[in-house]
Amino acid sequence: MESDYCIYKRIALERNGDIVPRSSYAETPLKDGDKLEIVVAVGGG
Template sequence: MIQINGNEAMQADGMSIADYLQSEGYVLSHIAVERNEVIVSKKDYTDTRIQDGDVIEIVQFMGGG
């Protein structure tokens, strides 16, 4: 099972992190991704594949005041 932000996401199996983020409409410059408790560098989003058993957390940065 794949978990992304606490939800089951088996449709992401085999996708690169970059492809998943794009398919979900994330703005890459405003997020950070953690895979199995390790921060994934933005330069690795294209080469890092989501696999069964992964736990992914996506954090979006928002401006405010």
């Protein structure tokens, strides 16, 4: 469970060029033609 939570914290969702706040994921309606981008932050060095 902890590793799933860590992954969740590293994900950003963009809809039609606008970042969707994590607190709004469940309430954000999706429409035909919406462009979604899911970004996962990855650390490295």
